[in-house]
Amino acid sequence: MSQATQTDIDVVSEGRIESVSGPVVTATDLDARMNDVVYVGQEGLMGEVIEIEGNVTTIQVYEETSGISPGGPVKNTGEPLSVDLGPGMLDTIYDGVQRPLDVLESRMGAFLDRGVDAPGIDLEETWEFTPEVTEGDVVEAGDILGIVPETKSVDHKVMVPPDSEGGEVTAVESGEFDVTETVVELDSGEEIAMRQEWPVRQARPTENKRSPDRPLVTGQRVQDGLFPLAKGGTAAIPGPFGSGKTVTQQSLAKFSDADIVVYIGCGERGNEMTEVIDDFPDLPDPQTGNALMARTCLIANTSNMPVAARESCVYTGITIAEFYRDMGYDVALMADSTSRWAEAMREISSRLEEMPGEEGYPAYLAARLAQFYERAGLFENINGTEGSISAVGAVSPPGGDFSEPVTQNTLRIVKTFWALDADLAERRHFPSINWTESYSLYKDQLDPWFVENVAEDWPEVRQWAVDVLDEESELQEIVQLVGKDALPDDQQLTLEVARYLREGFLQQNAFHDVDQFSPPEKSYLIWQAIKTFNDEAFAALEAGVPVEEITAIDAAPRLNRIGTQEDYEAYVEELQGDIEDQLREKY
Template sequence: MSQATQTDAEQDGVIESVSGPVVTATDLAAKMNDVVYVGDEGLMGEVIEIEGNITTIQVYEETSDVAPGEPVENTGEPLSVDLGPGMLDSIYDGVQRPLDVLEEQMGAFLDRGVDAPGIDLEKEWGFEPTVSAGDEVASGDVVGVVEETVQIDHKVLVPPGYEGGTVEEAREGAFTVDEAVVTLENGEEIAMRQEWPVREPRPTAEKETPTTPLVSGQRILDGLFPIAKGGTAAIPGPFGSGKTVTQHQLAKWADADIVVYVGCGERGNEMTEVIEDFPELEDPITGNPLMSRTCLIANTSNMPVAARESCVYTGITIAEYYRDMGYDVALMADSTSRWAEAMREISSRLEEMPGEEGYPAYLAARLSEFYERAGKFQNINGTEGSISVIGAVSPPGGDFSEPVTQNTLRIVKTFWALDADLAERRHFPSINWNESYSLYQDQLDPWFKDNVADDWPERRQWAVDTLDEENELQEIVQLVGKDALPEDQQLTLEVARYLREAYLQQNAFHDVDTYCEPEKTYRMLGAIKTFNDEAFEALEAGVPVEEIQDIDAAPRLNRMGTAEDYHEFIDELESNIAAQLEEKY
């Protein structure tokens, strides 16, 4: 027996017990987080606990028919993803197996124990070097460019951990991802493909304070509760309140260079809709297919629970790779509650001490580790990149006091609370403006002042104050009716109604209203404030509130969102409001 074969035999173990996705093995020489192949079918798994001679493994596939006595083979490597050209316009499962490739091999129903590389190892890509012989390169530096899609240039990097040095040869032409395209004098060879362990963040030089908004085109988000490029946000909400549609809108319209969409434990029909719709959608900014800058990771609720636990790490690692190229990446995780439920199931099978509602005691730590990988970074190659993470949370029964929502709230700085009552009233996006908040406002206000208008913060604050006042007045209205209020308070309720109906509501399915640029968001809010200011002047001049409410121009505020030439529409509307109210006194 050769030394290599003998070593392999020493590493192999034997299954002792099987409990759902959790398998224990004996006599397995392994380290924590090593990838192993379990049973006669070679099911992929990961070591999650070692105690004496007993090794516990979470298996990423269905374990029915796996029995004690079957072999376990250790690879000696942690769970890693393949990084290189070809990830965009791809659809993966939770451990980066390309679903379209597997479908070609075996049809719609996947067999167990099958595997495929995350990127095509046979395809040749046109590599154009950006360095030449004699140049000095270090870890993380860009050595060449590949046209990955019509929209994105894939920058080939010196892998982290490489010593670097003087370039001996830089080859130009068509190569597979495993072929060396740059050779250094010290013997190191750089290919287009890298591997990186998913649970380890990729290195950066410095984490910076984000000062640029991730413009989403959704008025309530950009106008009242903005998120920064490199920021974190949570979208909690009960079933049917619009979490997935909100994330779809962000994936389509947010001004990120790259979108990584992780469907974590969601219903299969929702992911089917994403998989069918996204390839047909057009990027509204460039006109290219939306998938040319999108990577989808689909791990639906009927897929193995252990793979669900790893899918968010797969997504964030891919996002970090594109961030290292200097791109702004937006990662959508839908939903982190299903991820936490996967952790809870595995934790219970390990017989760990349960925390609140049965979740593991390390729930908060795992959530923090995930969201901490977001941010605006100075990369080790001198470029800047960012990862914005927007995580949907699905609290059972819409109870925001449950552990996943509460622990997420302690971490993220933007909170978009979805409301089932608003959804039932067909108010979309159904974000409750009284419960939502953003802690990025102060650091983003200078950008809005420079790029939109000097009085952006004041106008936003006026809207928030008006909505707060309406919320207080509604309690009185419930008791005594609207007519019992003083006229100025009745007028405040009317202004707040236009804020809710004309400004906060937005039709995702209307060609014009689906996206609202910051300038339009500002102008629309200004038109409602014009009505407010003119109406209160008329009220002070003695005009009855009923006559103010009856002017013809006011209802046209509700049509601002769908106006194609909004500048002309709003200019005319503001002048009509002023003229019609001045006629009253």
């Protein structure tokens, strides 16, 4: 059931409230099915059927239930919770059940009243429809009928609904239409408009799910270089409070090379979502030069909003992402955070008196997480196009304990793990991704792309960097016991090389105009420059040059400044020459 005004609702049955427990309401004498949308009480609070036992129907209400009392009416619409799909979703901010917040604010101000609905897309705004089919063409479910310029950055592709039987086009219109007007008629009598509805808990159909083979280029060196994510892949960003989860996800939203971004603020602090809402409209898109919001849809369900709406907001977001994937776009979906979503499930489950699982979470926690992440992927669509959804979920484990259920169940599903470290954040090392705990299972299948598009020796140079960082981790334990000066010269030199990898490659300044985005070509050249220093330094050491003289050369500190250089290719070429000259002079 999409969010139309309540006067438009067709009521198929009506019952009475029996009991109220927070967002969970039970009703009697209600003829309903699972997941039907209902309206509760005189205020008409929106809810969803989640349990039916005999004559008693249990409902989770998406709004504050204070003032609701037994005996009040419950009206059933007979339709599941659905979203409005069509032009107008980009450059829009929704709540968890796809009510546009700017529309609600214009009606009632900053604080939302209860029982207020608004359509997910503007039903009166007109769009320029340019058909791509003509009379006599035969179309099937999912086929593209025409193009609408939704924003400066994205063309919206009007499609045959996926549940349509298709047929021969008997009439097609071009020009200005609102989303409810018919633009194509079929010989079956079906009239197709630009607007679709789709149940949020049901995945949209596809032809085939493929193994991803292209990286989602994020512009973050530690992610693209060491722990890449595929287009159509899944990733988790767990980390304790203050470790940079939200900033990391915002950087991904800003700089990843996806066509569409769907950002779900699920139960996070209001000030963080305010920052997103304030910043995104003013941010330029590094890909198109237009506003970033022109290819972004925001879903804001903050921690002070009703808990039940938090449970549905991830489904709203993934359904919108699937709609753009069906057009052939690559979509990046950010869920911040799945822990708050799981906590909402736990609260609802406890009010239903279900048998709790580990740490009070419901026994179906792992299944729900899997259902969400499995809707991501690289797909062959039913219309012959290819599209992807890359899902990145932030996890907020209490106290940074990665052994808690949400983190552990997420790790069983996702294939990329970016572990944020509070100690690195305290040392102002950002992004604070711990390179010893993180991993990516996409590396082998993405290496051919990096070899073809960046450098033939990409895998070898990356492995060299990983080996140096691993060796540094082992040496640090010894250094803490006996001090750095007690190590042999070659190990002291390894620590120095690893320091440049940490400071020059792994660290990245999200607030520097140049360093905030680093293409893979730049990341590779930084590796090469540090490797040049490594090779020349060890050659000098073997020739008898003291390690103190090697590390004291003027060129070495410039390794840390490559990230901030606009003309990084010329800078690296000059730097490598200076390193070779200065070290070879010594032997």
